[in-house]
Structures are given as C-alpha cells and as structure tokens.
Amino acid sequence: xxxxxxxxxxxxxxxxxxxxxxxxxxxxxxxxxxxxxxxxxxxxxxxxxxxxxxxxxxxxxxxxxxxxxxxxxxxxxxxxxxxxxxxxxxxxxxxxxxxxxxxxxxxxxxxxxxxxxxxxxxxxxxxxxxxxxxxxxxxxxxxxxxxxxxxxxxxxxxxxxxxxxxxxxxxxxxxxxxxxxxxxxxxxxxxxxxxxxxxxxxxxxxxxxxxxxxxxxxxxxxxxxxxxxxxxxxxxxxxxxxxxxxxxxxxxxxxxxxxxxxxxxxxxxxxxxxxxxxxxxxxxxxxxxxxxxxxxxxxxxxxxxxxxxxxxxxxxxxxxxxxxxxxxxxxxxxxxxxxxxxxxxxxxxxxxxxxxxxxxxxxxxxx
Numbered sequence: 001x002x003x004x005x006x007x008x009x010x011x012x013x014x015x016x017x018x019x020x021x022x023x024x025x026x027x028x029x030x031x032x033x034x035x036x037x038x039x040x041x042x043x044x045x046x047x048x049x050x051x052x053x054x055x056x057x058x059x060x061x062x063x064x065x066x067x068x069x070x071x072x073x074x075x076x077x078x079x080x081x082x083x084x085x086x087x088x089x090x091x092x093x094x095x096x097x098x099x100x101x102x103x104x105x106x107x108x109x110x111x112x113x114x115x116x117x118x119x120x121x122x123x124x125x126x127x128x129x130x131x132x133x134x135x136x137x138x139x140x141x142x143x144x145x146x147x148x149x150x151x152x153x154x155x156x157x158x159x160x161x162x163x164x165x166x167x168x169x170x171x172x173x174x175x176x177x178x179x180x181x182x183x184x185x186x187x188x189x190x191x192x193x194x195x196x197x198x199x200x201x202x203x204x205x206x207x208x209x210x211x212x213x214x215x216x217x218x219x220x221x222x223x224x225x226x227x228x229x230x231x232x233x234x235x236x237x238x239x240x241x242x243x244x245x246x247x248x249x250x251x252x253x254x255x256x257x258x259x260x261x262x263x264x265x266x267x268x269x270x271x272x273x274x275x276x277x278x279x280x281x282x283x284x285x286x287x288x289x290x291x292x293x294x295x296x297x298x299x300x301x302x303x304x305x306x307x308x309x310x311x312x313x314x315x316x317x318x319x320x321x322x323x324x325x326x327x328x329x330x331x332x333x334x335x336x337x338x339x340x341x342x343x344x345x346x347x348x349x350x351x352x353x354x355x356x357x358x359x360x361x362x363x364x365x366x367x
Contacts, residue, residue: 121189
C-alpha cells in the first residue's frame with residue numbers, strides 16, 4: 001500500500017474496508033505477493049501469512065471509521081464514511097487564490113488540479129502484529145470471552161490511532177475530514193484523510209508534506225528494531241537526498257508518524273507490565289531472526305546470486321565426505337544446497353558434551 005496518495009473516487013471507495021473496491025484491491029495485492037520479480041514462488045516465511053492479524057474465533061469489523069478529528073470526531077459506518085468523503089471532496093474542489101490584475105491583487109476562485117482530499121497511511125510493524133497475535137491467543141487460552149477480547153483489542157489500538165491523527169495535524173496544520181483504522185489487510189493500519197482546503201475555501205497548513213517514501217519508512221523501522229542490513233546504503237542515501245531538498249534537521253513526515261505510532265505502542269505495552277514487555281521483546285527478536293533468514297534466501301533466489309552460490313558449492317563440494325557429495329548432486333536449489341552443507345558441518349563438528357552430534361541422515365529431510 002502506498003503511504004500517501006490523492007483521494008480520487010477509487011481511493012474513496014478503497015478507504016471503506018467493507019466495499020467491493022477494497023476487497024478487489026486486497027485480492028489483487030494477495031496475488032501479487034505470491035510471486036517475486038523473478039517468476040518464482042516466494043519462500044516459506046512470507047510476511048503476508050506470518051505477521052497478518054490472526055483473530056481466531058473473533059468477529060472483527062473490516063474497519064472503524066471516523067469523521068473529523070479531535071473533539072469533533074464521530075464514528076460512522078463504512079458506507080457513511082465513503083459518502084462523507086465523496087461529499088467533502090466535492091465541496092472542497094475549489095479554493096480562494098489570488099491573481100494580479102494590473103496594480104491590484106484580486107481574490108479569485110481556483111479549481112484543484114486533482115482531488116481536494118489526500119490520504120496518508122501509517123502501518124503497524126510486523127513485530128507489533130506478532131505481539132498482538134500472541135496477546136489474542138493468550139486471552140483466548142485464559143478463557144476471556146470473544147466480546148471482551150474484541151473490546152480489549154480495540155481499546156489497545158484506538159489511542160494509537162488518535163496519536164497518529166494528532167501528530168499529523170500538529171505537524172502539517174492541514175484539516176482532517178476523516179480517519180480510519182483498517183483491520184482486514186496484511187497489516188493493521190491507520191489512515192488520515194487530509195486536505196489543505198478548509199470549509200471557507202481558504203488554503204491552510206503546509207503546502208508540501210515532505211515524505212520520503214514507503215520503502216525508506218520500512219527500512220528505517222527495520223534499522224530501529226535492529227534488523228537492518230549493514231551492507232545496504234540506500235536508506236542513508238535517500239535520507240541524505242531528503243536533507244538536501246528540505247534542510248538538515250527536518251524529519252520526513254511519514255517516518256515521524258510511524259515513530260509516533262511505535263512510541264505509543266511501546267508506551268501501552270509498558271503499561272501492561274513487565275511480562276508484556278518481555279513478550280514484546282521476544283516478538284522483536286523473532287522478527288530479527290526471520291528477517292535475517294528471509295534476506296539470505298531472497299539473495300539466493302536472484303539469478304546472479306544463484307550462479308555465484310552454485311559456483312561456490314561446486315568448489316567446496318569435494319571437501320565433504322562422499323555421502324554429502326552425493327546428496328549435493330541431488331538438490332535442485334541453492335537454498336537446499338546451503339541447508340545440506342549447514343547440516344553436514346554441524347554433524348562433522350565436535351558436539352558439546354551435553355549435546356549429541358546431529359546425525360547425517362538429517363540431511364535427507366531437506367530434500
């Protein structure tokens with residue numbers, strides 16, 4: 001999902017998570033996630049399956065929708081939210097601008113070149129989703145009723161939504177005709193519907209939102225949680241270019257909003273007690289291990305890396321016992337070959353006294 005986009009008619013229908021348009025978009029993304037750029041199935045560990053919201057027997061709404069913000073916020077059904085945004089887009093389609101006519105500066109009506117409304121999305125992180133899923137399972141195992149689990153989850157999420165909305169308004173000065181919390185997609189996310197045109201058709205707030213983009217936001221959070229790739233300098237380059245455009249010390253808005261969400265999430269986990277904090281740290285550690293493994297497998301799945309990997313495997317293969325060499329001749333992917341070599345090395349290496357050596361027949365389980 002794009003973190004920022006103009007809110008045209010298609011986007012308005014998408015903001016209603018109960019609409020057919022939203023269901024179609026979700027299905028399209030699900031199909032796209034099934035393949036990498038090379039026509040090859042994504043390896044086990046796809047975040048769409050491992051980190052998406054798992055509600056068990058809970059019946060959750062696809063989304064929760066609010067018109068306005070702050071003290072004027074009002075919860076509405078999805079269809080009502082969709083109609084509200086369409087009306088706001090039409091009402092704010094023009095604004096009062098200025099034009100110089102001779103020596104005079106005149107006020108004139110100007111039409112927006114695109115939609116008057118825009119959308120900015122703040123996503124929950126995979127380790128946050130993992131923690132939420134773990135808490136839902138704990139509550140279910142403790143015998144908490146489905147209705148109470150639903151109420152507890154929404155009470156946990158709502159302050160984070162409010163924090164993001166307030167942070168956006170404070171940072172930009174723009175008006176917020178509506179906002180939402182979507183629960184049906186790969187990740188829970190908060191959407192802020194914003195505009196520069198107020199009800200008096202005056203332009204308010206910052207002209208530019210100063211964002212750095214979805215990829216950089218994700219990488220910044222991954223680095224923050226300790227799962228960054230030290231050999232990848234693209235994030236640093238993107239932030240340097242951002243600083244050149246907007247000045248040193250200016251934080252990208254999208255990174256700022258995600259930092260607000262993460263900070264509020266941390267605060268609420270801490271309020272749950274030390275045990276919850278430990279469970280949250282365990283979720284982060286699980287993600288770090290998963291990311292390291294996924295990054296290694298992704299590298300091996302690229303054509304150039306495959307060739308390099310096979311060249312290395314052919315070079316080291318004669319160093320292994322005949323049984324391992326024979327097994328390596330049977331594998332079909334570089335990932336399998338690396339797994340075979342890893343198991344073989346564990347079997348060959350002397351094991352600690354308290355731990356028996358891994359039997360070589362474990363290699364066969366990889367095939």
